[in-house]
Amino acid sequence: MSQIWWVNQKVKIDGRVANEVVWSPTGEKESWHWATMWEVEPGDIIVHYTDQHIVAVSEANNGAVPSANPFADELQDEWTEEGKRIDVSLRWLEAPIAKTDIALDARKEAAKNRGPFQRDGIRVKQGYFFPVSQLLWDALKEAAGLGELESAADDTQLAPEIDGATDVERLALVRREQYQLRKYLLQRGELRCGICGREMPARYLHAAHIKTRSEATERQRKDIENIVMWACTLGCDQAFECGDISITPDGTIALSSLDRIFLEQTFGHLEGQMAPAFNAGNAHYFAARSNNFLI
Ligand SMILES: [Zn+2]
Numbered sequence: 001m002s003q004i005w006w007v008n009q010k011v012k013i014d015g016r017v018a019n020e021v022v023w024s025p026t027g028e029k030e031s032w033h034w035a036t037m038w039e040v041e042p043g044d045i046i047v048h049y050t051d052q053h054i055v056a057v058s059e060a061n062n063g064a065v066p067s068a069n070p071f072a073d074e075l076q077d078e079w080t081e082e083g084k085r086i087d088v089s090l091r092w093l094e095a096p097i098a099k100t101d102i103a104l105d106a107r108k109e110a111a112k113n114r115g116p117f118q119r120d121g122i123r124v125k126q127g128y129f130f131p132v133s134q135l136l137w138d139a140l141k142e143a144a145g146l147g148e149l150e151s152a153a154d155d156t157q158l159a160p161e162i163d164g165a166t167d168v169e170r171l172a173l174v175r176r177e178q179y180q181l182r183k184y185l186l187q188r189g190e191l192r193c194g195i196c197g198r199e200m201p202a203r204y205l206h207a208a209h210i211k212t213r214s215e216a217t218e219r220q221r222k223d224i225e226n227i228v229m230w231a232c233t234l235g236c237d238q239a240f241e242c243g244d245i246s247i248t249p250d251g252t253i254a255l256s257s258l259d260r261i262f263l264e265q266t267f268g269h270l271e272g273q274m275a276p277a278f279n280a281g282n283a284h285y286f287a288a289r290s291n292n293f294l295i
Pocket of ligand 1: 193194195196197198231232234235236237
């Protein structure tokens, strides 16, 4: 059974927190919240916290091994050269989890047993590396909106990388937005591609952003009802994603002029048809997507 850990990371390299390596000093002045790193075993899960948010979840590739400070060039602080490192396989969360989204009870409890929070549950301890209790881990999953992780295990979108229950949870955290979007679309009931209109099993359907996710505002991203649709993995999702298929302002399907022969062979029967996903509520998202590809 994997242990869960919490690391406070502030070091920024290229504008991002340098998360692929977890490192802390050793020696006489080794603080208890640095020494905790020695307890890590390969496969343990680490949540990465910075700027009031959990921003990534990783898996430890190895236990701690002696290592000089890999950040020595970037840092000019009091940390010594001698230390230990753990290399991790890191996944950024699609949607970071705010500290304040975690249940206060769990945060307060996490002051005990070397946990990451102070007794008020409001502040995170000044320190580096802390064990995460089952209660805090459960609260984290709850904060991420992952109440029913059993169904995540059945989710073939996640399946190829899954190795054990904790890994299911780790990947579900990483992809919680996709998970929540799927959950919404599944609840809506209709298992049908929003572009080609074919009905099919959920495992062939992807929850696709109509307006490109990276260009959507936070408010638009939360407009789940309108900004997502099912797009089938049999071609529509990819074709829509890269602009080979677009939806015109009147809701009909248009094909790009690139690779015209291939596109006609593959999607020609859809050209000029109404896209089933199109409606008055999401027309502006389709328009925003099309604008990406206008030259
Ligand atoms: Zn389709």
